[in-house]
Amino acid sequence: ADLRNGSSWPALARAVVESTPVRGAMGFRLLIDERKVGALNLFSDTVGAFTSAAAADHASMLAAFASVTATAIGRGEDIDSLRSGLVSNREIGKAVGLVMAAQDLTADEAFDLLRRTSQQVNLKVADLARTVVENHSVGKDR
Structure with a gap:
């Protein structure tokens, strides 16, 4: 420091x-x-x-x-794979933030919840995160 x-x-x-x-x-x-x-x-x-x-x-x-x-x-x-990975990571970050706010959790707790849920429903974390973000966006449009 x-x-x-x-x-x-x-x-x-x-x-x-x-x-x-x-x-x-x-x-x-x-x-x-x-x-x-x-x-x-x-x-x-x-x-x-x-x-x-x-x-x-x-x-x-x-x-x-x-x-x-x-x-x-x-x-x-290749660069397309990197770009796809960064987009997925960004979606996961957004979903973690939404879960933190909705459930009053820390970042680690929110990510752990996403990870456990993805295992339970047999989805990749990135796909689950995308769904969380999309559902939040749909809720805002109402």
Whole structure:
């Protein structure tokens, strides 16, 4: 959160602070098939920019997208497959938000509910999420 205080790598932090405007950093491992293949490193010129849960949630979502992309590239998947995966992920995110609001649940609880329901009705989570979003939209049109 603050490279000037309490870094795990004090020499590196000191060098970064002395030579750049960076004051905070956050890093995530990128995994393919449970193997570390790289990292997504985020930097801020504002102390404390990465202290909120929302910042960590957004950053972990970026890391997930980066891992999906790296995995797809590593496996030779085309851009249409990536685009389809990102659209599905977006639909799942919308559905999680709707379930959170409707059921007064946390994001993890809402996703778990979608996952369990998808298993019970034998639908992919993305397909169930699309249905949740579509049904919500239909309800708004009435």
